[in-house]
Amino acid sequence: MHKTRGQRVGLAVLGIAATVFFFFPTYWMITTALKTPAQILSPDYDLIPLSVTFDNFAxxxxxxxxxxxxxxxxxxxxxxxxxxxxxxxxxxxxxxxxxxxxxxxxxxxxxxxxxxxxxxxxxxxxxxxxxxxxxxxxxxxxxxxxxxxxxxxxxxxxxxxxxxxxxxxxxxxxxxxxxxxxxxxxxxxxxxxxxxxxxxxxxxxxxxxxxxxxxxxxxxxxxxxxxxxxxxxxxxxxxxxxxxxxxxxxxxxxxxxxxxxxxxxxxxxxxxxxxx
Known part of the structure; x- marks a missing residue:
């Protein structure tokens, strides 16, 4: 049975939402690794780091x-x-x-x-x-x-x-x-x-x-x-x-x-x- 355009769009949105949901912990881990200790402990958590440091990797x-x-x-x-x-x-x-x-x-x-x-x-x-x-x-x-x-x-x-x-x-x-x-x-x-x-x-x-x-x-x-x-x-x-x-x-x-x-x-x- 062929799916309608609305069904295809709905499945695509559902797939994107599931991808974001499961990828978010990995994204959080990576962004936290690129932050300074002050940024990590700040109550205002930024999803996109304003500044990046590689000191944690070093x-x-x-x-x-x-x-x-x-x-x-x-x-x-x-x-x-x-x-x-x-x-x-x-x-x-x-x-x-x-x-x-x-x-x-x-x-x-x-x-x-x-x-x-x-x-x-x-x-x-x-x-x-x-x-x-x-x-x-x-x-x-x-x-x-x-x-x-x-x-x-x-x-x-x-x-x-x-x-x-x-x-x-x-x-x-x-x-x-x-x-x-x-x-x-x-x-x-x-x-x-x-x-x-x-x-x-x-x-x-x-x-x-x-x-x-x-x-x-x-x-x-x-x-x-x-x-x-x-x-x-x-x-x-x-x-x-x-x-x-x-x-x-x-x-x-x-x-x-x-x-x-x-x-x-x-x-x-x-x-x-x-x-x-």
């Missing part, structure tokens, strides 16, 4: 341990994304394409693991890391983040694999491709949107995690950026300009990662590939 970049925290965050985040994608892909393909005893039960366990609250796993994970002598070490965070994101990765990639027509793989095998060749030349390229969706979820989950990073890592040399953000609040008060500037800096890697992979987010990659 203070954030100069904060003790920034480079170390950034490196640690990148290591555990990118490492957990890579491990979760590799393990999830190796589990998703057999679950979607093969029939074996216990398959449905395993899929159910994956779903249950995804639904389990993180708070319920906090104490057991801490005890496991303590007994394995992994506390105060980055591998402990990497393993925890993989455990958090792997069920979602397996479940999502399984759905994407099932969405790829089996006829494409059978045609490749008729043309002489083996099972590995079919996976590398047919299945894997068509899984691009699924891999991107799960990688974005894994990246954001690991990048923003604070509680486990705070408790499992007490050594400042191994702490991550979410813990670094908390250092702007002390017993003497909160450096609002500094913490807003640090939050802007903190958001940049996630934005860059998404911009790098978003071109793969194309739906309907196999539409029309098979007739009938």
């Amino acid at each position: 203070s954030a970049f100069g904060k003790d341990g920034f480079t170390s925290f950034l490196t640690n965050s990148l290591i555990v985040t990118l490492g957990s994304v890579a491990v979760a994608l590799a393990a999830g892909l190796l589990a998703a393909v057999p679950l979607a394409r093969m029939r074996f005893r216990g398959r449905k039960g395993f899929v159910l366990l994956v779903l249950i693991a995804q639904l389990a609250p993180l708070e319920a796993l906090f104490v057991p994970l801490y005890l496991i890391m303590r007994d394995a002598n992994l506390l105060d070490k980055l591998p402990s965070l990497l393993l925890v983040y993989v455990a958090f994101t792997l069920p979602f990765t397996v479940w999502t990639l399984r759905g994407f694999v099932k969405g790829i027509p089996v006829e494409l793989e059978e045609a490749a095998m008729v043309d002489g491709c083996g099972r590995w060749g079919v996976f590398r030349r047919v299945t894997l390229p068509l899984l691009g949107p699924g891999l991107v969706a799960t990688s974005v979820f894994s990246f954001v989950t690991a990048w923003n995690e604070f509680l486990f990073a705070l408790v499992f890592i007490r050594d400042k040399g191994n702490q991550t950026l979410p813990v670094w953000l908390s250092s702007f609040r002390t017993a003497f008060g909160t450096d609002w300009g500094g913490i807003m500037a640090a939050s802007v800096i903190y958001a940049v890697p996630a934005l860059v990662f998404f911009m790098f992979v978003q071109r793969k987010l194309v739906s309907g990659a196999t539409a029309g590939a098979v007739k009938g």
Whole structure:
């Protein structure tokens, strides 16, 4: 059914209003980072800063341990994304394409693991890391983040694999491709949107995690950026300009990662590939 001009205008206005509503906190964060302390604490809050300063960004970049925290965050985040994608892909393909005893039960366990609250796993994970002598070490965070994101990765990639027509793989095998060749030349390229969706979820989950990073890592040399953000609040008060500037800096890697992979987010990659 074709929409009238009034309906299209109404939907456009609604979309613009929703965009402004969700973007406003980010805009507030950026403008606050560009203000002086006097402007930030002023009761007359200006939506558009009358003057701009980059002192807050200089203070954030100069904060003790920034480079170390950034490196640690990148290591555990990118490492957990890579491990979760590799393990999830190796589990998703057999679950979607093969029939074996216990398959449905395993899929159910994956779903249950995804639904389990993180708070319920906090104490057991801490005890496991303590007994394995992994506390105060980055591998402990990497393993925890993989455990958090792997069920979602397996479940999502399984759905994407099932969405790829089996006829494409059978045609490749008729043309002489083996099972590995079919996976590398047919299945894997068509899984691009699924891999991107799960990688974005894994990246954001690991990048923003604070509680486990705070408790499992007490050594400042191994702490991550979410813990670094908390250092702007002390017993003497909160450096609002500094913490807003640090939050802007903190958001940049996630934005860059998404911009790098978003071109793969194309739906309907196999539409029309098979007739009938």
